Amino acid sequence: MTTTSPQTMYEKLWQSHLVEDAKGETPLLYVDRHLIHEVTSPQAFASLRFHNRPVRHPERTIATMDHNISTRSIKIDAAGEGAANQLRALAINCKDFGIELFDMGHKNQGIAHVIGPELGLTLPGTIIVCGDSHTATHGAFGALAFGIGTSEVEHVFATQTLRQNKAKTMKIEVKGHVGAGISAKDIILAIIGKTGSAGATGYVVEYCGEAIEALSMEERMTVCNMSIEFGAKAGLIAPDKTTFDYVEGKEYAPKGEVFSQAVADWKKLKSDTDATFDAVITLAAKDIKAQVTWGTNPGQVISVDGIVPSPDDFSDPVEKESCINALKYMDLTAGTKMTDIHVNKVFIGSCTNSRIEDLRAAAGVVQQYQGQQVVEGVDAIIVPGSYRVKEQAESEGLDKIFTDAGFEWRLPGCSMCLGMNDDVLEEGDRCASTSNRNFEGRQGRGSRTHLVSPEMAAAAAITGHFVDLNS
Amino acid sequence: MEKFNTHTGLVVPLDIANVDTDQIIPKQFLQKTERVGFGVHLFHDSRYLDHAGTQVNPEFILNKVEYKGASILLTRENFGCGSSREHAPWALQEFGFKVIISSSFADIFYGNCINVGLLPIKLNEAEIDQLFKLSADTQLTLKVDLPNNVITRGELSFTFSLNEFQQYSLENGVDSVGWTLDKLDTIKAFEAKMPAWQ
Numbered sequence: 001m002t003t004t005s006p007q008t009m010y011e012k013l014w015q016s017h018l019v020e021d022a023k024g025e026t027p028l029l030y031v032d033r034h035l036i037h038e039v040t041s042p043q044a045f046a047s048l049r050f051h052n053r054p055v056r057h058p059e060r061t062i063a064t065m066d067h068n069i070s071t072r073s074i075k076i077d078a079a080g081e082g083a084a085n086q087l088r089a090l091a092i093n094c095k096d097f098g099i100e101l102f103d104m105g106h107k108n109q110g111i112a113h114v115i116g117p118e119l120g121l122t123l124p125g126t127i128i129v130c131g132d133s134h135t136a137t138h139g140a141f142g143a144l145a146f147g148i149g150t151s152e153v154e155h156v157f158a159t160q161t162l163r164q165n166k167a168k169t170m171k172i173e174v175k176g177h178v179g180a181g182i183s184a185k186d187i188i189l190a191i192i193g194k195t196g197s198a199g200a201t202g203y204v205v206e207y208c209g210e211a212i213e214a215l216s217m218e219e220r221m222t223v224c225n226m227s228i229e230f231g232a233k234a235g236l237i238a239p240d241k242t243t244f245d246y247v248e249g250k251e252y253a254p255k256g257e258v259f260s261q262a263v264a265d266w267k268k269l270k271s272d273t274d275a276t277f278d279a280v281i282t283l284a285a286k287d288i289k290a291q292v293t294w295g296t297n298p299g300q301v302i303s304v305d306g307i308v309p310s311p312d313d314f315s316d317p318v319e320k321e322s323c324i325n326a327l328k329y330m331d332l333t334a335g336t337k338m339t340d341i342h343v344n345k346v347f348i349g350s351c352t353n354s355r356i357e358d359l360r361a362a363a364g365v366v367q368q369y370q371g372q373q374v375v376e377g378v379d380a381i382i383v384p385g386s387y388r389v390k391e392q393a394e395s396e397g398l399d400k401i402f403t404d405a406g407f408e409w410r411l412p413g414c415s416m417c418l419g420m421n422d423d424v425l426e427e428g429d430r431c432a433s434t435s436n437r438n439f440e441g442r443q444g445r446g447s448r449t450h451l452v453s454p455e456m457a458a459a460a461a462i463t464g465h466f467v468d469l470n471s
Numbered sequence: 472m473e474k475f476n477t478h479t480g481l482v483v484p485l486d487i488a489n490v491d492t493d494q495i496i497p498k499q500f501l502q503k504t505e506r507v508g509f510g511v512h513l514f515h516d517s518r519y520l521d522h523a524g525t526q527v528n529p530e531f532i533l534n535k536v537e538y539k540g541a542s543i544l545l546t547r548e549n550f551g552c553g554s555s556r557e558h559a560p561w562a563l564q565e566f567g568f569k570v571i572i573s574s575s576f577a578d579i580f581y582g583n584c585i586n587v588g589l590l591p592i593k594l595n596e597a598e599i600d601q602l603f604k605l606s607a608d609t610q611l612t613l614k615v616d617l618p619n620n621v622i623t624r625g626e627l628s629f630t631f632s633l634n635e636f637q638q639y640s641l642e643n644g645v646d647s648v649g650w651t652l653d654k655l656d657t658i659k660a661f662e663a664k665m666p667a668w669q
Contacts, residue, residue: 019654019657019658019661020654020657024635024636024639025635025636026634026636026637028651028654028657030658030661030662030665032669039501039502039556040555040556040557042503042504042505043505043506043557046504046505046506047648051649053648053652068502080502082502085502085504086502086503086504089504123668123669125669126669131555132554132555133553133554133555133579147554147555147579148555148579148582149555149556149557149560149579149582149583149586150557150558150583151557151583151586151587151647152582152586154648155647155648155651158648158651158652159648159651159652159655159658160658160662161651161658163636163647163651165634167578197489197549197552198548198549198552198577201549201575201577201578202578228553228579231549231552231577233578233579254667254668258667258668259668261666261667261668262668265666265668297491297552318488318547318548321488322489418493418554419498419499420498420499420501420502437491437493437553439491439493439494439553440493440494440516441494441497441516442493442498445497445516445522
């Protein structure tokens, strides 16, 4: 038996997918699963046609319509002509190249990073790519998953491989257990607040510790989803019984003997006890409070019981300048209590927080307000992540809880997270959003985004401002 | 992809950190199925005062007459963070940029630049500060020599490095898909050994 030096999970995933490491070339990795959507694929298909190249393994690619689609209608042209052109192009491309597509109204349609896991397309020990930076979501299963550009989409189509430089490794350990009412969104926002919005550039991050192990699969997806928001190439969580139980029986997951063999292999994925990481960050779970962003990048975040910071709070000149610009754009004054910030829009959805547990959590908060309605002057929309999530929520009566309280219950899609459809904020709107980016103009030119958990978003809808639910 | 050898061009200093891809090319301009037509929308919300893009913002640096024709973008840390949209480097390229110089780039954006033949150069923060200072005093023209990994201006020079294969690909305009397809036998041999569940 050969002995090998201790490896991190990332190194194991890397080694098991290394097709070739030729001298003078960037290493070539095998890609197991490729998710595609209408926005970042058309130019890749066009180049395949130009070169007369086929998709090598169409069965390893799955397509969905998510970024551009209307959340009010399943009609392909309901979100405008530009969107319709891309959606039609996707349908033609999938037909021509033999790729399975979940198109408008299909029972499996939804946001790529919601349907991958719920259909069992996302498996531990695999490499998963998609032309979308939130592909990191799938790392929750112990899959190496990351976003790629359109040239790389084409490379994967034609070769089922990708060239990648090896990243550095970072361990983020969240010790102990979070307090009552603290969500996975609060954990990841607190992590990003600690590292800053580029703190993990060049790294693949592995999340571990009791607080992470205690999370459900959907909560782990929320954590890994936002890995890109502090620059990480990917986020990973070691697969365990929670993972295997989730995957078992899913539509596309392996079955019977093959599943048993898979689990045996997946159990070997976790980082070796004495593996070394290039960087280690530790947080105490008990210190994590409900989080709200105040600025224009996800690292500009603070506890809900805090105040809007002042540029003087930052010693780094870049951070100071960034704070000045953010306060101006966000129209906030340093020293304002976070709970005194009023919103006029609420968005519950996106690949970060649109799964059934997110909707249950939000509905639970609505119920705590015992019949109170979404406050006058606030528009609140709920956009489930997929048709399966929507169906499940409706079977539990969650849609009724929301609509009775004055929320709008919409059709699945990426929606207001990036506003490529008609779910766009107006200039000056202030939104409590469960999405992943608070960049300037992200949800609409001149609009202001505060990233929060589904619970916080629901409370903001009812009260019109952020609420410390634990006080 | 076009080959990159040397390039001499005017520098435009964009003194902002954490420029994200939503700023570089806002989402409403991603609804195309072609690879062209993005340059006019580069930095749309900063370049134009109105949503429709009819009123030019005279304060924004790319609109200033002294930087007309600039082909080298000098910027600050974490440039290109956010989404994986390759439309961002396409827009920069179509606008006329050949080189972007920063102290750091977001990973996906950096790779996308290489793949489209736009040269991203990392210098240390002191060097970036020095270039910003120079560009504030005068119209700064730099010569970027990729084969020798050096940027020069008169007596002044800055060295940079790229991963070996990325350097080779840019210099030779490699068709990366074709390059990998030549290794199909190696890929097939790898596939033959994969477990059933994979």
